[in-house]
Amino acid sequence: MDEKRTLFGMELPYFILVSAITAAAMYLGYLPKGMVGAFPVMIFMGVILNVIGDHAPVIKTYFGGGAIVCIFASAWMCWQHLLPTGTIKVITSFMKGEGFLDFYIAALITGSMLSMNRKLLIKAAFRYMPAILGGVAVALGLAGFIGAVSGYGALKAVLFIAIPIMGGGMGAGAVPLSQIFGAGMDASPEKILSIMVPAVALGNALSIVAGGLLDRVGKVKPHLTGNGQMLRAYDAASEENSLETQQERDTWDKIDVKIMGVGLFTATGFMIWGILISKLFPSIHYYAWMILSVALCKAFDLVPSSICRGCYQWFQFIMKNFTAPLLIGIGVAYTDMGTIVQSLSPIYILLVVATVLGAIIGSGLVGYLVGFYPIEASITAGLCMSNMGGTGDVAVLSASHRMVVMPFAQISSRIGGAFMLLLSSLILQIMK
Template identity: 50%
Template sequence: MKDYKIMGINLPLYFALLAILLVAIGMDVLPAGMIGAFAFMMIVGALLDVIGNNTPIVKTFFGGGPIVIIFGSAALAYYNILPESVVKNVNTFMKGGGFLDFYIAALITGSILGMNKKLLIKASLRYFPTIIGGVAVSLAFVALGGLLFGQAPGESIAYIGIPIMGGGMGAGAVPISQVFANGLGIPAEQILSKLVPAVALGNAMAIVAGGLLDKLGKARPELTGNGKLMEVGDEELHDKEDPNEKLELSDYGVGIAIACVFFVFGVIVASLFKKATGVDIHSYAWMIISVAVAKALNLLPRKFEKACAVWYNFVAKNWTAALLMGIGIAYTDLGQVLAAMTPLYIFLCFLVVLGAVVGTMIVGKLMGFYPIEAALTAGLCMANMGGTGDVAVLTAAHRMELMPFAQISSRLGGAFIILLATLLAPMVF
């Protein structure tokens, strides 16, 4: 244990930091604003992340750290274990302080600009229709299943189908809750409390389904390429690194600036579009479109694209646990979550994952893909919890070589779901 680290910090120093933080909380003198919020969310979030990633069953089927962070922090607030001042400060930082938007801006910009352009175009031409097929069938299954038991199709799609297919928590359920709140006039925290359990259950079911598809491939060899989705050379899947292309510390600032300005551009377009048409499409959607267009048309120098990708990686590595802590405290009502976990809810989650598999196997076959590989990447890697879910699903299926396509599902597929939620919220839900 002497070499074990949390947040890259050895245990004696980490626990010293934690002790100082707990003393400040106990004395109710934790600073207000960003300093106190960041200190609490990063230090405690990192500990909950370690617990989740080392807890049997939870780490294998339920997403590990992210789920424990969200529900653990939600429990700390729900059962009044945290002082009201800490809860209030985190709420202010997440909502009024805009930390959530800041994180999402980095995520959208960096994840899309960091992709290989050829892979992006190839995804839109052949792979993306397969994703759409999986989404369509999964939403149809959950709508019909809900209708069978007296639940409105729109409710089943909005609170179960969309979040499961949305790409996880930070890139899926969180921005989706903002989109729904914007379109429906319902508080985002009330919506997110309904979305979180669906994401967790969908992730668990997707991992189990990955293992079952591997067994199906052994029984029916004609359905699988044994890790090969289609005829694509490795050179098309990865960017060629320029040895002279070195990033400096100042390039992180460039990445921050570009991400923030893309976010501002999305807000401008959303405002103009609403004034012109009366239709309110969330700024996240316009931001996704604008970043994808910039990538496809090479509007930014390669170095700036890389700067945005590196900035996103920094944010994702260092602040994801902090973000999830904020989600748990500011956006997750544990009482509503517990009330949502009914047998019908679990059954509908199963229908979403089943639909994702069936839809992508059928459409993937039509696109010239092997059905099992199509279901794993375009289906289950949409239904899981983003990057960690991708690793878990492909590990269960023994097909880690499919990771580039899994990343398309997690990045562009998740962005597509946000766009879809934006369009459906005012019309259907």
């Protein structure tokens, strides 16, 4: 099958046929409620808008490509009343009342963390995590300082701009953060997310540009970079032993539909566990409890490899098939274009710049102190925190010509993003 003539794995005529039937049901007012109606609408809109974003030159290079287009275009369509009210209600109910957002996040957190190499996870906590913490501290501090002196508000700048930028993108960052803040501050998650979304998009764009600039700095100041080598005292054997072999990865990538069911059961089980713990300790959001539980289970090797593999395959299925539809749901149910337009201002953009700059400075300095080359530390522990998750990692590392450090970038996106959710819960608890 010619992939250039397919969409969503379907030959183009069939995709158009199913999409046309769905669109007819939407505008005639016959779209069924629940997932039966929501899925086809979100899939056909998500696939089309994702393709547009991934092929728009400036958008695909600097603004996250299809992810941004899915969110903003669908939100704009709602704002301009181009989507039927009934369709908006079906999608909103599916995202909120029927829990599709939690369903997606459960797969994302469980699958991404349980599929990490255990040795790399433990090793990261002792050496790489300080570099991440350095970047986070300076990014939040600088944004808070500028927010205070500008009159924007230090706490507002940190909570609604700096933390979302450093939080791991949209699906694993801004969206759960808006839920955590909404619950902790008794505020509307929709309005909070509308402030966060442009910050995440701008932060991603600046991170990609900064990756290219750091590569140039490395050429001018070669003593600051290892040209893709992280450690100044490099131990190739140790590095090799800390990573999974290609043979192991090939085994995990062999799809087994039955074991994917194990992943579904485990992911939702971890989510329920997080909810139960949050009932005993309600000051911390159940996402945070879930993340802690998954990380500890992986670190202490409490989950059998077969279950980890199932969670990985379920996570891959969800991520590859439902990310674009989820972003449509975020645009429709959680993104208020009116609030976004009102929030953009010169000081807002300055705060985004300060956050990304702080991530570069903090991670570079601390990374150097723990034995990394500062440019590699700034790119992985800094910019791969301030970009938009996995797609942002690829863009930043491509711009900086350092794809070889992708395992460290993934630690930033997975563990670093999870850490920001935990940090947010703690900050909200301190505020009370």
